[in-house]
Amino acid sequence: MARTTGSDGTRTEEAIRQAAISLIAERGFEAMTLRELARRVGVQPGSIYRYFPSKGRMLTELLVEHLQYLLEQWEVTRPDTADPVERLRAFVDFHVRSHTLRRREVFVANMELRSLAPADYRQVVALRRRYEDILTDILRDGIGSGAFVLPDARIATFAVLAMLTGVGTWFRENGRLGKRELIEQYTQLVMQCVGAAPPKPREGTRGRVN
Amino acid sequence: MARTTGSDGTRTEEAIRQAAISLIAERGFEAMTLRELARRVGVQPGSIYRYFPSKGRMLTELLVEHLQYLLEQWEVTRPDTADPVERLRAFVDFHVRSHTLRRREVFVANMELRSLAPADYRQVVALRRRYEDILTDILRDGIGSGAFVLPDARIATFAVLAMLTGVGTWFRENGRLGKRELIEQYTQLVMQCVGAAPPKPREGTRGRVN
Amino acid sequence: MARTTGSDGTRTEEAIRQAAISLIAERGFEAMTLRELARRVGVQPGSIYRYFPSKGRMLTELLVEHLQYLLEQWEVTRPDTADPVERLRAFVDFHVRSHTLRRREVFVANMELRSLAPADYRQVVALRRRYEDILTDILRDGIGSGAFVLPDARIATFAVLAMLTGVGTWFRENGRLGKRELIEQYTQLVMQCVGAAPPKPREGTRGRVN
Amino acid sequence: MARTTGSDGTRTEEAIRQAAISLIAERGFEAMTLRELARRVGVQPGSIYRYFPSKGRMLTELLVEHLQYLLEQWEVTRPDTADPVERLRAFVDFHVRSHTLRRREVFVANMELRSLAPADYRQVVALRRRYEDILTDILRDGIGSGAFVLPDARIATFAVLAMLTGVGTWFRENGRLGKRELIEQYTQLVMQCVGAAPPKPREGTRGRVN
DNA sequence: TATGAATGAGAATTCATTCAT
DNA sequence: CATGAATGAATTCTCATTCAT
Numbered sequence A, B, C, D: 001m002a003r004t005t006g007s008d009g010t011r012t013e014e015a016i017r018q019a020a021i022s023l024i025a026e027r028g029f030e031a032m033t034l035r036e037l038a039r040r041v042g043v044q045p046g047s048i049y050r051y052f053p054s055k056g057r058m059l060t061e062l063l064v065e066h067l068q069y070l071l072e073q074w075e076v077t078r079p080d081t082a083d084p085v086e087r088l089r090a091f092v093d094f095h096v097r098s099h100t101l102r103r104r105e106v107f108v109a110n111m112e113l114r115s116l117a118p119a120d121y122r123q124v125v126a127l128r129r130r131y132e133d134i135l136t137d138i139l140r141d142g143i144g145s146g147a148f149v150l151p152d153a154r155i156a157t158f159a160v161l162a163m164l165t166g167v168g169t170w171f172r173e174n175g176r177l178g179k180r181e182l183i184e185q186y187t188q189l190v191m192q193c194v195g196a197a198p199p200k201p202r203e204g205t206r207g208r209v210n
Numbered sequence E: 001t002a003t004g005a006a007t008g009a010g011a012a013t014t015c016a017t018t019c020a021t
Numbered sequence F: 001c002a003t004g005a006a007t008g009a010a011t012t013c014t015c016a017t018t019c020a021t
Helices: A009-027 A033-041 A045-050 A057-079 A086-102 A103-111 A117-147 A154-163 A179-193 B007-027 B034-041 B044-048 B055-077 B084-101 B103-111 B118-145 B153-165 B177-194 C007-027 C035-039 C046-049 C055-077 C084-101 C103-111 C120-147 C153-165 C179-193 D009-027 D036-041 D045-052 D055-077 D084-099 D103-111 D118-145 D153-165 D181-193
Strands: none
Touching: A009 A045, A009 A103, A009 C046, A033 A045, A033 B103, A045 B044, A045 D103, A057 A103, A057 A117, A057 A179, A057 B103, A086 A117, A086 A179, A117 A154, A154 A179, A154 C035, A179 B177, B007 B034, B007 B044, B007 B055, B007 B103, B044 C084, B044 D045, B055 B084, B055 B118, B084 B103, B084 B118, B084 B153, B084 B177, B103 C179, B118 B153, B153 B177, B153 D084, C007 C046, C007 C055, C035 C046, C055 C084, C055 C103, C055 C120, C055 D009, C055 D055, C084 C103, C084 C120, C084 C153, C084 C179, C120 C153, C120 C179, C120 D118, C153 D181, C179 D153, C179 D181, D009 D036, D009 D045, D009 D055, D009 D103, D036 D045, D055 D084, D055 D103, D055 D118, D084 D103, D084 D118, D084 D181, D118 D153, D153 D181
């Protein structure tokens, strides 16, 4: 058959992207087969090649698109203040929110760098670096102003990002913890971690042993 | 053909283990081929089956062995005190030390759980859980004694472990940072993160902007 | 959408034919893909099917058209004499000329018979046979009249045709040898080959060592 | 099953070579599939890769081996005389003989140069050139000594080789013409072609109209 | 203990072809 | 007349695995 009636390139491409992200997150890029991807989308394996020149380039496109989305979203979300504490709070909120919303993309972006071809790797890592730099800038400013107590802004960046990104590993949308609480807890952890003076404590957010 | 019985085999098995860990860390488990593994070891692919029943079981064995080693090592290393701060300090030291020493094993253990068969997965995750529980216990005790300020011991466990394990991603043995400094910095970060009262500050370890 | 009916189609078809001959000559019929052909012509692969029912039939059409053209051209070119020497001279001139002019077509017609479907193969070989017979007739007449010294007219046909057709393999329009010289040399070679009494030698055409 | 009892690498490789030459001669290199090749040999397609790194390199190996064989054989066959006529006679004999004996190899070597990767192409063409040069040397010597009447040794080389190689196209081992007769006829054609003075005519070899 | 020959299943990818629009 | 989306079959090639020797 030549064409499923009403089929539409744009819709197909989006379906492939979504299914690919899911599959790669589930199984890993190497373990995902285009056969299975095609089956999930409901097309033939060969049809994928109308939209992506190769399996490898598909990964690259997905990662680049995700990282660019993150960077753009941060631009529209970032607060208009110079205060490092305020900015860090906003960053944590943004990061946790986007990393639970787009859990699979984040997971893939963190796990599958290895699978990129060298040139693609460099491109993706450069984008990632830009994202890391957002946090480094905040921390550096805070260290300078005395708001944060940290020996090294870059190392703290790695530490905080690792901590925050780890959320994706265990957090489930419908688990015992709500997203609001999640963000509150991680905000506290990060704030303590960078040595920020504690805000006036609100009732009920600390001291609970779980 | 006279050969000292058993000697060669043991050496070959160890060589396979080492090469496998390296290869999996470099390329990922799925991307590693037994052909390449065999080539690195200097044997034929078929020979690997003298030592491991399958590629998948090889991964399991490597991970189990690594996690058991970690648990055992902790048993011999853990300090003989009830003080949560002292125990946390020792744990951070132990974790960073072992995670830089056995970087590849740790990396593999964190990346390749996905590749395990379901039964093997359960076995490995159970071991991992026991390791996590070490930290959870410490944190819970500290929260109870007021030494730490944390809303949730389990979540803090995830956060701290993610932070600590992230070291392996960027730390290089011969980089600008020595291992002693590394441990000091991460100790500080963790201590701040859990809300431990700061110790008497030593000169030069805080406030440096980098 | 106003379009001069038929005009575009004819042009497209001719463009496809030309591009196809080039591509088949370059890569071989099996190695040519309709995608590449379409790209060269500047249309979509599917569009080729307006003009040719299948890739295989396209080859047939190209070959048949070429051979028919050759046969027709010979009819209008052949000299009006019974003299075998004169006719052979004209044939060599015609063959070399058409085989340098339509190099790619000739090359394809000689290389790609294998790729034809059985029925198409028979049709094309029959046309080829008619072309061969032109030469066989000339040689047979010459043997009969004593003008040529040859043991077997059919075998000599194969020999002479192979020799002449081989020109296409190495001759380049802008190489060191002009087309006039080329024809002169091959005329001499063929004449000697069939044992024709040498014509009055013209200065400078023999004995040169190169 | 791991291994067909008694299977033997050397024998398998030779079987693949033979079957490959046949298949390529029949269908052309591009049209031959490794599946079919494997089926003819009686192995699985993948097994071919124990002996050849790729389909393309297989072609190269076959051609190189054939051309080297030709060159070696000529070395042991060439007559020990300076006389160009004698050497040409020996060359025709050798060429026709080897080109009927190894018909398929020759055919493939003449048809499939196109299918070689650039580097392999250069290697093969260089070998071919060495073979052509054998004939060019003979013709040049003959022109110099006045034994042959030819305007250009190189062009005559192409002409004679094309003629001789064409034999493979139509000659069949069990056709109406014996190999001895075949060689005699082609020797005569070539000798006439190069303008060698005719030898004392033997009865029955000329003037027959067929 | 180790090899080397082989398997068979499956991988990514390509291609001629179809047809609703 | 031409496109663009899709198919389905086939292709080259890879890989974990087996087992006689």
